[in-house]
Amino acid sequence: MSPEPAIVVSDVSKTFRIYRDKNRSLKATVLTGHRARYEEFWALKDVSLEIPQGKTFGLLGDNGSGKSTLLKCIARILVPNKGQITHRGRLAAMLEVGSGFHPELSGRENVYLNGAILGMSKAEIDRKFDSIVDFSGVEAFIDQPVKNYSSGMYVRLGFSVSIHVEPDILLVDEVLSVGDMAFQEKCAEKFVELRRSGRTVVVVSHAIEQMRTFCDEAVWLEKGQIAGLGKAADVITRYADQAHFVQQDNQPADEPAETVDEVSDTNDDRGRHGSREVTITKVELLNAQGEDVREVRTGDAVRLRMRYRCTKPVESPVFGFTFEHDSGFLVWGHNNEYPEQLMPTLVPGEGSIDMVIPALLLRPGVFRLGAGISSDRAVHVIDHLPRALTFAVTTGTPVETVGVVVMNSRFDNPVVGPL
Ligand SMILES: Nc1ncnc2c1ncn2[C@@H]1O[C@H](COP(=O)(O)OP(=O)(O)OP(=O)(O)O)[C@@H](O)[C@H]1O
Ligand SMILES: [Mg+2]
Secondary structure, eight states: OOOOOSEEEEEEEEEEEEESSSTHHHHHHHHHOOOEEEEEEEEEEEEEEEEEETTEEEEEOOTTTSSHHHHHHHSSSSOOOOOEEEEEEEEEEETTTTTTTOOTTBBBHHHHHOOOHHOOOOOHHHHHHHHHHHHHOOOGGSSSGGGGHHHHHHHHHHHHHHHHTSSEEEESSSSSSOOOOOHHHHHHHHHHHHTTTTTTEEEOOSSSHHHHHHHHHHEEEEEEEEEEEHHHHHHHHHHHHHHHHHHHHHHHOOOOOGGSTTTTTOGGTTBBBOOEEEEEEEEEEEEEESOOOOOOOOOEEEEEEEEEEESSOOOEEEEEEEETTTSSOOOEEEOOGGGGOOHHHHHHHHEEEEEEEEOBBBBBBEEEEEEEEEEEETTTTEEEEEEEEEEEEESSSOOOOOSSSSOOOOOOOOOOOOO
């Protein structure tokens, strides 16, 4: 007889409220007493599954499909609107990068803080401290405030603390995609070791080929509902086939204009315009792993890519990218209209160009990426997509208080005392 499952998820639904009146000022709301209008959004809908004890279980699905929401419900950080989740044994979760970490405290202090949050006593942390730091590989920085850590360093330390809890159940969200190759291998080895000692691991990752190597079973979520459940190899193959199919479907060879994220010629309101000797066929926002993503963190290295198809030669083409804030104002833009940045003449055929941003200095929020091709020092517009795709920036480093941008600011020379 197989042992009782480690986690049972029964008929779980979770909704979020999406507020429509986001531009109403607080003052207007207070003065008129109107409640903001909202819509219910189903992040999870009627999800039921059992996660067997001692197995490594994968959660896969596109961005926004509900994977992190499900993990948070299992970890009891979120409460489902409907349904129940039970688990057996000690549970530790490594959810978002830096969750449970305080940016101003040192790595050492955060190990104690995070360890305590995860249920370890001070004596237990004292005993395991060296091993935690050793596994994380950040010993040289352990007495630095973690706000100065890279997202990879955050994850290494956070992951190291959570495995040292020696939990019966470990939940991990996206650790593999942030760490470098060496750390990813270390994590994969750890998963195997945990499984060998009968622990249950639930892991979310977009690195699906790696998941194939260490997951026993998996669920594939699509818009908050189960699209596949069972042996990891089967579910991953079906998910990968479907993702591939969608990609092909989005890029029919004779219809390049339709391939840009939700943009078509008939959507005038989205502001596409230009003479079209060259057509932008795709705009991508790539993370450090080269994946086309819709969520990045403050401080991440990103690469903007524009793919195009050219039908007539264009001399001195000018390529540009812009970031527009959700509220509509233009935050940033850059192109190569200056003579010292000349590009070679475009010839008929297909091509692409990248813009590299070493560190994205935007605060958390929603932004739109625009892309354009022009000529004549940007006077003649060939194809301009002001809103090619929408993306979210989430908390990374540096953490600064309000606004749209971060400036790597710091306080200096405080003068304390009577004037
Ligand atoms: N606190 C929240 N308030 C409102 N909406 C939310 C909240 N948290 C998540 N959502 C929404 O719920 C949906 C599922 O989000 P979730 O983070 O679970 O996706 P995910 O599968 O983890 O995606 P990713 O691969 O990008 O990490 C998304 O549409 C997201 O915008
Ligand atoms: Mg997620």
